[in-house]
Amino acid sequence: MKITTDRLFIRRFRPEDWQDIYEYLSDEEVVRYLPYEAYTSDRAREAAIKRAEQDFFYAVCLKENGKVIGELLFKKMEFDTWELGYVFNPRYKGKGLAFESAKAFLDHAFRELGARRIVAMCNPNNERSWKLMERLSMRREGLLVKNIYFKTDESGEPIWLDTLEYGILKDEWCGNPQPEKQ
Numbered sequence: 410m411k412i413t414t415d416r417l418f419i420r421r422f423r424p425e426d427w428q429d430i431y432e433y434l435s436d437e438e439v440v441r442y443l444p445y446e447a448y449t450s451d452r453a454r455e456a457a458i459k460r461a462e463q464d465f466f467y468a469v470c471l472k473e474n475g476k477v478i479g480e481l482l483f484k485k486m487e488f489d490t491w492e493l494g495y496v497f498n499p500r501y502k503g504k505g506l507a508f509e510s511a512k513a514f515l516d517h518a519f520r521e522l523g524a525r526r527i528v529a530m531c532n533p534n535n536e537r538s539w540k541l542m543e544r545l546s547m548r549r550e551g552l553l554v555k556n557i558y559f560k561t562d563e564s565g566e567p568i569w570l571d572t573l574e575y576g577i578l579k580d581e582w583c584g585n586p587q588p589e590k591q
């Protein structure tokens with residue numbers, strides 16, 4: 410599988426991508442809303458090997474030089490529903506690159522992979538993330554209150570977090586004009 414857009418191509422990960430992964434996942438700000446700590450270089454090496462074996466992580470690469478500038482997660486759930494996730498290198502933020510890759514991936518998933526419904530979730534404070542979902546024409550479907558925790562406090566109690574849920578159906582994606590930059 411290789412998806413190409415104006416500025417990007419999307420492919421499966423390779424073990425040699427670890428340095429590019431390290432560049433973005435070692436950044437505290439990038440992992441702020443993710444369920445893990447900033448990566449060490451060893452963890453990035455292991456992650457690249459693992460991502461290369463898993464069929465739900467995809468590397469987003471710049472066409473001009475092949476650099477991996479981010480990743481898409483696309484995982485099958487029940488009922489022909491797939492979950493979309495994304496993490497990008499902040500050096501390339503604000504250029505619409507996450508949007509460009511996710512839009513192409515959604516189109517591929519609905520037209521080629523048999524996806525019926527695609528969902529995405531994020532912390533309500535992660536504005537860049539839910540704005541991207543809205544740019545993709547996804548619908549805000551709910552706010553789950555204190556449904557999840559990634560960390561515990563000093564006394565070991567869970568720090569509960571809220572989750573915003575977004576979704577879009579194949580009929581909506583294929584029956585409407587493709588979302589454009591807003």
Ligand SMILES: CC(C)(COP(=O)(O)OP(=O)(O)OC[C@H]1O[C@@H](n2cnc3c(N)ncnc32)[C@H](O)[C@@H]1OP(=O)(O)O)[C@@H](O)C(=O)NCCC(=O)NCCS
Nearest residue numbers: 439495496497502503504505506507508530531537538590
């Ligand atoms: C979530 C994340 C991928 C969003 O990245 P992003 O660069 O803001 O997303 P986009 O690609 O949609 O870019 C949007 C910006 O590019 C601008 N832009 C420029 N050219 C554009 C184009 N051709 N098309 C679309 N947008 C364009 C938009 O106006 C917007 O600008 P703004 O930030 O000033 O509003 C990024 O913040 C990230 O990796 N965060 C850390 C990891 C994370 O939290 N992941 C989500 C977990 S739920």
